[in-house]
Amino acid sequence: MASPQQQQTFKDPVTEANPKPDVAKAGASMKLTARNINFFYGQFQALHDISLDIPSNKVTAFIGPSGCGKSTFLRTMNRMNETLRNTRVEGDLKLDGENLFDMDVTDVRRRVGMVFQKSNPFPKTIFDNVAYGLRVNGIRKSSILSEAVERSLKRAALWSEVKDKLNKPASALSGGQQQRLCIARALAVEPEVLLLDEPCSALDPIATLKIEELLFQIKDITTIVIVTHNMQQAARLADFTGFFLMGKLIEINDTKRIFQNPGMKETEDYVTGRFG
Amino acid sequence: MMMEISTSRRFINGFMLTLSGICTVLVVSVLFFILGYLLIHGATSLNWDFFTKLPKPAGETGGGMANAIVGSGKVLLLATVIGVPIGFLAGVFLAEYSGKTFAFAIRYVVDLLNGVPSIVIGIVAYALVVRPMHHFSALAGGTALGIMMIPIAVRTTEEFLRSVPVNIREGAMALGATKATTIFTVVIPAAISGLTSGMMLNLARVAGETAPLLFTALGNQYWSKGYLAPIATLPVMIYNYAISPEEDLHKQAWAAGFVLLTLVLVINVSARLIIARGPSAQRR
Numbered sequence: 001m002a003s004p005q006q007q008q009t010f011k012d013p014v015t016e017a018n019p020k021p022d023v024a025k026a027g028a029s030m031k032l033t034a035r036n037i038n039f040f041y042g043q044f045q046a047l048h049d050i051s052l053d054i055p056s057n058k059v060t061a062f063i064g065p066s067g068c069g070k071s072t073f074l075r076t077m078n079r080m081n082e083t084l085r086n087t088r089v090e091g092d093l094k095l096d097g098e099n100l101f102d103m104d105v106t107d108v109r110r111r112v113g114m115v116f117q118k119s120n121p122f123p124k125t126i127f128d129n130v131a132y133g134l135r136v137n138g139i140r141k142s143s144i145l146s147e148a149v150e151r152s153l154k155r156a157a158l159w160s161e162v163k164d165k166l167n168k169p170a171s172a173l174s175g176g177q178q179q180r181l182c183i184a185r186a187l188a189v190e191p192e193v194l195l196l197d198e199p200c201s202a203l204d205p206i207a208t209l210k211i212e213e214l215l216f217q218i219k220d221i222t223t224i225v226i227v228t229h230n231m232q233q234a235a236r237l238a239d240f241t242g243f244f245l246m247g248k249l250i251e252i253n254d255t256k257r258i259f260q261n262p263g264m265k266e267t268e269d270y271v272t273g274r275f276g
Numbered sequence: 277m278m279m280e281i282s283t284s285r286r287f288i289n290g291f292m293l294t295l296s297g298i299c300t301v302l303v304v305s306v307l308f309f310i311l312g313y314l315l316i317h318g319a320t321s322l323n324w325d326f327f328t329k330l331p332k333p334a335g336e337t338g339g340g341m342a343n344a345i346v347g348s349g350k351v352l353l354l355a356t357v358i359g360v361p362i363g364f365l366a367g368v369f370l371a372e373y374s375g376k377t378f379a380f381a382i383r384y385v386v387d388l389l390n391g392v393p394s395i396v397i398g399i400v401a402y403a404l405v406v407r408p409m410h411h412f413s414a415l416a417g418g419t420a421l422g423i424m425m426i427p428i429a430v431r432t433t434e435e436f437l438r439s440v441p442v443n444i445r446e447g448a449m450a451l452g453a454t455k456a457t458t459i460f461t462v463v464i465p466a467a468i469s470g471l472t473s474g475m476m477l478n479l480a481r482v483a484g485e486t487a488p489l490l491f492t493a494l495g496n497q498y499w500s501k502g503y504l505a506p507i508a509t510l511p512v513m514i515y516n517y518a519i520s521p522e523e524d525l526h527k528q529a530w531a532a533g534f535v536l537l538t539l540v541l542v543i544n545v546s547a548r549l550i551i552a553r554g555p556s557a558q559r560r
Binding site for chain 1: 441443444445446447448449450451452453454457461462465466
């Protein structure tokens with residue numbers, strides 16, 4: 001759990017804009033730090049001056065209504081938005097103190113993994129799906145690959161269900177299994193941060209529960225950032241929760257605070273369902 | 277306001293419906309009519325000899341078209357080797373790398389190329405291959421058909437690559453794959469059944485081309501050695517036999533037409549089977 005000082009750093013997004021001593025003090029345990037991030041789709045500004053810190057080995061959730069920019073911000077953190085034409089990002093984003101926008105983009109994406117809203121297994125076997133990230137990063141030795149595949153599938157709580165059919169096509173799995181396969185695939189390259197973009201929105205409650213359990217399990221090996229529409233999910237899973245509205249970060253704080261005693265009126269309206 | 281449907285409108289409706297029904301039956305039956313017609317006229321020549329023997333010298337009856345069957349295969353193989361890689365890689369560029377304006381220009385040019393009459397492409401192959409080498413050859417025929425395959429190869433590749441969902445590409449890139457790696461390890465494999473069947477349909481389309489082969493592959497009464505000599509092909513054989521005065525040769529031409537059409541149909545049907553069973557079908 002974060003110390004009270006750390007929580008202070010989340011408190012006020014307005015003063016966050018100017019990095020202050022508190023941030024530096026807490027810097028040691030901050031995996032990602034974003035300062036004054038603006039993002040544009042063509043002329044449209046989707047993110048306004050977002051500043052926040054993502055603490056190491058914690059689950060941070062972003063909540064907010066559709067179109068509020070939470071997914072856009074998530075996709076900024078592994079530079080996935082760069083694959084879209086006619087987009088532009090401004091501001092400062094650091095991974096372990098290193099400027100993310102100066103790093104090699106494939107390096108960023110290996111260190112900052114991502115799981116998407118709709119499960120997207122490749123049209124390959126289960127094994128080849130999980131091994132894909134390792135292979136494109138130059139690992140060829142089959143003993144290393146099969147070890148990593150087993151480890152990743154175990155972490156994604158899928159091993160017992162697929163261990164006898166690793167050479168079957170991934171498309172043969174159920175929706176929930178496919179999403180766990182995608183998580184295993186992301187974990188195989190041992191990312192330092194795992195970004196999840198509404199990973200459970202297409203899944204039934206049981207599959208959702210399985211994924212939440214496994215996210216809880218992998219917290220000690222990776223830092224998790226999850227975008228969710230489901231506030232109960234944020235409350236169950238996250239150590240910290242940020243609330244986005246109209247491209248702005250309204251506030252980010254300890255999850256309990258956000259849901260029980262939020263600092264901003266907009267947050268309170270949203271989490272109590274009085275929004276709009 | 278209520279509308280009374282007048283008797284004349286009822287009549288016109290019934291008449292047009294019947295007419296379009298008859299036309300549909302006509303369309304469907306044309307293929308079977310052609311198949312049956314070819315079979316009736318060529319059936320007597322369609323025997324084992326037809327597939328295994330060489331053509332008989334002028335004046336004698338019997339013999340077969342073994343050299344033309346093999347020759348068509350060789351020319352089509354060359355056409356595939358020449359046309360598919362060029363068209364495929366251009367299609368990859370068109371689908372994945374070209375900007376909007378540039379893509380529009382490429383597509384336009386490719387569609388124009390598709391509209392070039394086949395005889396003109398034959399002349400080009402004549403100028404490019406036959407003239408410098410001083411003789412007709414399988415290579416020249418293959419070049420002509422290969423050029424004819426390019427536009428469809430480009431557009432097929434573009435369409436099937438574009439149909440691969442964005443989320444699969446993003447999945448690969450999110451794991452640290454470069455764009456090129458993503459295309460060759462995920463996007464193309466995802467589209468492979470569509471690509472394969474597209475190329476097969478493309479091949480089937482040029483398999484019956486005659487005009488560009490007349491003065492490139494030329495024809496040959498005997499077996500053709502290698503790829504640099506004149507070679508017999510089914511379409512040219514049909515043409516030569518059909519304009520000859522001998523009844524027996526006419527029958528052989530009908531039989532050859534039947535074999536050629538069957539070949540094309542088999543390629544077509546298997547292409548469609550591949551696309552129906554392939555991985556890209558599962559994601560539609």
